[in-house]
Amino acid sequence: MTLDDPMGALAFDLLAPLRPGDAIAAGLRWLALRTDLGLVLQCTLDGRPLSIELVPRAAAHGHRVFTEQLAVGHLAGTSVREPSAGEAIAACEAVAAHVATRERDAIARARLGAARPRVRSVAGGRALHDCGDHYALSPYRGCTIGCRFCYAQSRWQPWRALLQPAGDEPWGTWVDACEDAPSCLQRELEQLPPRPIKLCPIVADPYQPIERRLRLTRLCLEVIAAASRPWPTLVLTRSDLVRDDLALLQALPRAWLGVSLPTADDEVRAHFEPRAATVAARVQLLRDAAAAGLRTFAVVQPLLPGPIDALCEALQHAHAGVAIGTLEGEQDAGPLFDAPRYRHARSDDWQRAQAQALRESLARAGVPVWHGELPPECGDP
Numbered sequence: 558m559t560l561d562d563p564m565g566a567l568a569f570d571l572l573a574p575l576r577p578g579d580a581i582a583a584g585l586r587w588l589a590l591r592t593d594l595g596l597v598l599q600c601t602l603d604g605r606p607l608s609i610e611l612v613p614r615a616a617a618h619g620h621r622v623f624t625e626q627l628a629v630g631h632l633a634g635t636s637v638r639e640p641s642a643g644e645a646i647a648a649c650e651a652v653a654a655h656v657a658t659r660e661r662d663a664i665a666r667a668r669l670g671a672a673r674p675r676v677r678s679v680a681g682g683r684a685l686h687d688c689g690d691h692y693a694l695s696p697y698r699g700c701t702i703g704c705r706f707c708y709a710q711s712r713w714q715p716w717r718a719l720l721q722p723a724g725d726e727p728w729g730t731w732v733d734a735c736e737d738a739p740s741c742l743q744r745e746l747e748q749l750p751p752r753p754i755k756l757c758p759i760v761a762d763p764y765q766p767i768e769r770r771l772r773l774t775r776l777c778l779e780v781i782a783a784a785s786r787p788w789p790t791l792v793l794t795r796s797d798l799v800r801d802d803l804a805l806l807q808a809l810p811r812a813w814l815g816v817s818l819p820t821a822d823d824e825v826r827a828h829f830e831p832r833a834a835t836v837a838a839r840v841q842l843l844r845d846a847a848a849a850g851l852r853t854f855a856v857v858q859p860l861l862p863g864p865i866d867a868l869c870e871a872l873q874h875a876h877a878g879v880a881i882g883t884l885e886g887e888q889d890a891g892p893l894f895d896a897p898r899y900r901h902a903r904s905d906d907w908q909r910a911q912a913q914a915l916r917e918s919l920a921r922a923g924v925p926v927w928h929g930e931l932p933p934e935c936g937d938p
């Protein structure tokens with residue numbers, strides 16, 4: 558079976574006849590395509606790295622360059638050699654000028670049609686996506702755990718709306734399974750410099766329900782376990798399906814298992830995350846993973862109502878520490894925050910105060926709090 562790569566096909570159609578390696582404009586070269594977060598062109602501008610994203614106009618957020626149906630913007634990177642804002646905007650304009658001549662036909666060809674299955678097998682084309690100090694790995698796009706505050710939907714729902722206008726596919730009802738992820742990963746582990754690999758819910762939980770049937774996350778872990786070099790590996794989840802793979806994680810030379818846990822109150826959890834594992838299940842998972850010798854961590858994002866002391870106690874099993882992040886927009890969760898019991902939790906002030914209270918409580922309990930993408934020591938050789 559030949560798998561589709563619908564987003565990759567759209568990108569190549571929009572950019573045709575250009576291919577990776579070609580110049581889009583003087584000094585601007587398109588090197589590679591990233592489709593795990595939508596459409597991102599990894600380019601260089603006079604030899605300096607520059608990532609340019611295309612999003613549907615409906616999802617434009619601070620973009621300054623537009624075509625008829627798309628917005629074009631550059632992604633902030635971590636390199637000190639980044640182009641200036643003016644240079645980046647000029648590069649976006651060059652991409653937009655090329656795409657504008659093709660987008661109407663390319664988007665019409667890419668329209669998915671209303672009868673597409675909710676679970677699709679696709680080819681992602683790549684497994685590891687370079688995030689500077691680590692690689693992101695996600696065998697799935699879309700997540701049927703379907704938390705309504707999930708900010709991943711802001712990346713994917715506008716594309717679904719643009720490409721499947723006849724369909725009604727709310728976040729949480731569909732998933733694309735990148736069935737080539739294990740084979741791509743096997744190849745990339747031989748070619749790329751080792752860095753930590755993070756399987757985390759930026760765009761999809763690695764242990765959402767479809768994993769029980771397809772086992773793509775497991776296959777990827779097996780590829781990592783069999784690699785000729787050791788690769789630090791992190792798994793972050795809101796599901797306890799990861800239990801099925803504890804032995805596999807234990808067998809990796811350096812593995813971290815983390816849970817996202819935004820509250821210790823299971824009634825609150827059921828209101829905001831009805832399809833995720835219960836609070837008790839996630840805490841028990843941390844305990845069991847730590848007892849099995851795995852490094853454990855936790856992420857609290859967003860902050861949800863519930864007693865801070867109980868949350869702090871639950872997080873004591875995250876021995877490698879806790880990362881805390883506030884609500885990044887309500888996304889589709891507005892009606893959940895409308896309930897009188899939860900209204901206060903949508904405000905930035907409450908989110909910040911709750912985060913501060915949790916930090917102080919964790920400090921008193923001796924649980925480290927970390928910032929950024931990786932727990933301390935994970936990036937160390």
Ligand code: SF4
Pocket residue numbers: 700701702703704705707708709758759760761762795833
């Ligand atoms: S489990 Fe994670 S990726 Fe899935 S919907 Fe919830 S927040 Fe989003």
